[in-house]
Amino acid sequence: MKHNNYEALQGEARHLHYCMFHYYPSAEFLNTYVRAHLEIHDLNVFDARQIKSVKTIVDRNLDAVGIEPWLRSKGRRHALCSKVLLIAYLAECDASHREFKRNAAQGKMAFIHMALVVAIAFFRLVHGLLQKLRYGLV
Amino acid sequence: MDLFNFVIVGSGPAGVAAARVLEKNGTCIVDVGEKQEQEFPYKSLYEGLATGDLKSILGERWEMLANLVETGSVHAKLRAAGVRYVANGQVFSVNNGAGNTYLKCAGSYASGGMSNAWGAQLLRYTDADLHDVGDWPIRTDVLDSYYSDLEAHIGIAGTADDMYDFLGKATNMLPPAPIVPAANYLLKKYHARRNGSRLRLGRARLAILTQSFRGYPAHEFNELEFLTTQQPGIYTARRTLEEVFARGRIVYLGGHELISYHEHPEFVELELRERESNSARTIRAKHLLLGCGTVQTARLVLLNQGVAGFSLPFIDHPPTLVPLIIPRMFGAGLPTRSFPVQLVATIDDDRPHDMISFYYPGALLWSDLLPDIPLPINAALNVLPNLLCGFLVAQIWEPSMPSPNHRLKVDYSGTVQIEYPKPPPYSRLSRLLKELKHLGAYSIQRLATSSIPGWGFHYAACLPMRNIPGKFETHVDGRLWDSKRVRVIDGCVLPSLPAKNHSLTLMANAARIADEALKCEF
Numbered sequence: 001m002k003h004n005n006y007e008a009l010q011g012e013a014r015h016l017h018y019c020m021f022h023y024y025p026s027a028e029f030l031n032t033y034v035r036a037h038l039e040i041h042d043l044n045v046f047d048a049r050q051i052k053s054v055k056t057i058v059d060r061n062l063d064a065v066g067i068e069p070w071l072r073s074k075g076r077r078h079a080l081c082s083k084v085l086l087i088a089y090l091a092e093c094d095a096s097h098r099e100f101k102r103n104a105a106q107g108k109m110a111f112i113h114m115a116l117v118v119a120i121a122f123f124r125l126v127h128g129l130l131q132k133l134r135y136g137l138v
Numbered sequence: 139m140d141l142f143n144f145v146i147v148g149s150g151p152a153g154v155a156a157a158r159v160l161e162k163n164g165t166c167i168v169d170v171g172e173k174q175e176q177e178f179p180y181k182s183l184y185e186g187l188a189t190g191d192l193k194s195i196l197g198e199r200w201e202m203l204a205n206l207v208e209t210g211s212v213h214a215k216l217r218a219a220g221v222r223y224v225a226n227g228q229v230f231s232v233n234n235g236a237g238n239t240y241l242k243c244a245g246s247y248a249s250g251g252m253s254n255a256w257g258a259q260l261l262r263y264t265d266a267d268l269h270d271v272g273d274w275p276i277r278t279d280v281l282d283s284y285y286s287d288l289e290a291h292i293g294i295a296g297t298a299d300d301m302y303d304f305l306g307k308a309t310n311m312l313p314p315a316p317i318v319p320a321a322n323y324l325l326k327k328y329h330a331r332r333n334g335s336r337l338r339l340g341r342a343r344l345a346i347l348t349q350s351f352r353g354y355p356a357h358e359f360n361e362l363e364f365l366t367t368q369q370p371g372i373y374t375a376r377r378t379l380e381e382v383f384a385r386g387r388i389v390y391l392g393g394h395e396l397i398s399y400h401e402h403p404e405f406v407e408l409e410l411r412e413r414e415s416n417s418a419r420t421i422r423a424k425h426l427l428l429g430c431g432t433v434q435t436a437r438l439v440l441l442n443q444g445v446a447g448f449s450l451p452f453i454d455h456p457p458t459l460v461p462l463i464i465p466r467m468f469g470a471g472l473p474t475r476s477f478p479v480q481l482v483a484t485i486d487d488d489r490p491h492d493m494i495s496f497y498y499p500g501a502l503l504w505s506d507l508l509p510d511i512p513l514p515i516n517a518a519l520n521v522l523p524n525l526l527c528g529f530l531v532a533q534i535w536e537p538s539m540p541s542p543n544h545r546l547k548v549d550y551s552g553t554v555q556i557e558y559p560k561p562p563p564y565s566r567l568s569r570l571l572k573e574l575k576h577l578g579a580y581s582i583q584r585l586a587t588s589s590i591p592g593w594g595f596h597y598a599a600c601l602p603m604r605n606i607p608g609k610f611e612t613h614v615d616g617r618l619w620d621s622k623r624v625r626v627i628d629g630c631v632l633p634s635l636p637a638k639n640h641s642l643t644l645m646a647n648a649a650r651i652a653d654e655a656l657k658c659e660f
Contacts, residue, residue, distance in 0.1 A: 077206070
């Protein structure tokens with residue numbers, strides 16, 4: 001893999017991970033993300049416009065996670081959706097991401113917690129849609 | 139040249155059910171017999187995730203990410219490296235009848251067949267079921283003794299509750315499998331409201347050992363169903379195969395594939411291919427029993443008849459899936475041990491009866507679920523732990539009858555093509571959702587999805603049993619229409635499918651046909 005592609009993928013992983021978890025991943029995580037792209041053929045055959053959209057999101061520091069739902073579709077996933085989902089799978093399986101800890105039990109706070117999350121998500125979705133439209137992401 | 143009294147081809151549920159009847163009678167099983175090569179190294183999914191062993195969970199070749207880009211390209215249960223061997227048989231494609239392919243799939247060459255990845259629901263048919271779908275030339279009372287025998291052999295967990303009659307009157311059941319809090323809540327609400335409900339709801343009936351049984355340990359409910367097939371507490375046909383083989387009363391020709399057969403007056407000659415060496419081998423049998431799985435058996439019969447391009451009827455059971463949320467259970471605490479199938483139900487006064495299985499997705503990775511939640515992925519992840527406490531998926535099975543539009547054929551290259559235009563959406567959904575709402579489980583019709591035809595994996599009807607079979611049909615004793623010595627014992631012979639899972643009936647019928655072969659005087 002060319003060095004600039006390697007760096008680009010690492011930069012992509014850093015940005016997508018930060019959008020999701022609000023902290024940067026480890027070097028090992030970044031390497032795993034790159035390795036997945038080397039070894040999973042489907043991750044290298046996206047439409048050029050989709051790749052361009054991903055690049056725009058990374059280069060301009062846009063909210064990948066707020067934009068991603070607007071690009072979901074049945075059948076073949078958009079490049080951004082696939083890459084964000086890849087970040088999720090890698091995070092789930094590396095044990096250090098507390099976000100995937102399999103415990104819940106907020107008890108009576110569960111509803112309040114979920115309502116807050118959904119409310120914040122609403123604003124993030126609106127913001128994401130505006131960014132999608134402004135930068136012509138497809 | 140080897141001459142056997144009986145040769146059974148295939149070691150799936152039908153093959154092993156027949157083998158139990160025919161062992162110590164000069165019987166041989168011909169089986170490709172592929173086995174799981176990769177063990178999952180942890181005792182539970184929870185343990186695997188806690189260790190952060192990415193390669194063991196996602197696979198050396200990222201097998202669990204098969205649907206990362208192309209959603210639905212591989213069935214969720216057949217993704218993992220340790221499970222893929224199950225569907226490595228004859229490739230076939232399913233299309234919508236207008237040339238658009240839904241999916242490419244494969245039959246099984248595995249030791250134990252597709253039972254290695256089944257949902258383990260083993261249910262009896264009743265005469266009411268057969269009446270619902272019509273076309274069956276036998277009544278269920280001829281299967282009763284075979285059902286009881288198989289249940290005693292396998293070990294079935296269940297209970298005599300409101301679903302007992304519907305699921306068939308099984309005998310000597312083990313205690314029912316434990317259920318997650320959300321399912322327990324539904325059941326309690328149902329019991330509180332029972333007289334006012336049009337729904338009948340109860341515990342699932344499963345081929346799972348909830349206590350040790352015949353020397354086999356109890357299942358540990360470690361949520362590994364999507365990662366491995368080697369779980370001692372879940373019955374698969376392979377267990378029976380190993381027992382029969384260990385008793386030394388059967389010849390097992392593993393690593394062999396049946397290529398063709400030729401019926402002579404006194405015997406059937408089988409051309410086999412030894413897969414490792416690719417060498418040919420010929421054996422003979424007084425009676426041949428084909429149990430390779432519906433698609434593979436149908437293909438063999440068509441090729442043997444030299445009728446490439448000819449089509450046979452084909453049915454599947456593609457279920458409708460509906461996510462359910464049970465808000466009262468949000469935040470109640472996530473179970474760390476579970477089995478996918480939790481409860482079963484039917485709408486009481488509706489005929490023909492449908493069957494609804496309620497699943498808990500504990501064995502799935504959370505990332506598998508995130509894209510289906512209509513929120514940004516991080517928000518979906520944030521709500522998921524609480525959401526899962528009150529989340530089940532209703533999987534709705536409807537009866538399936540043959541249709542002129544649903545056909546299986548083998549093309550001139552020997553490849554199976556199945557035409558299966560999508561059935562119409564489930565017509566009783568609004569009624570079901572209304573009943574479930576009374577139990578505190580909510581959903582909307584828009585969220586229902588119909589499975590792709592071919593992904594029900596309940597294939598049947600290609601060579602249906604008839605009292606007076608025509609061409610490409612079978613006698614009630616399993617013999618092909620024009621044959622004395624060749625029988626079909628798998629799903630091919632089932633003429634139609636009630637809503638209920640057909641696996642135990644397939645096995646009981648295979649045992650019955652094997653008995654018929656045993657009684658044969660030539």
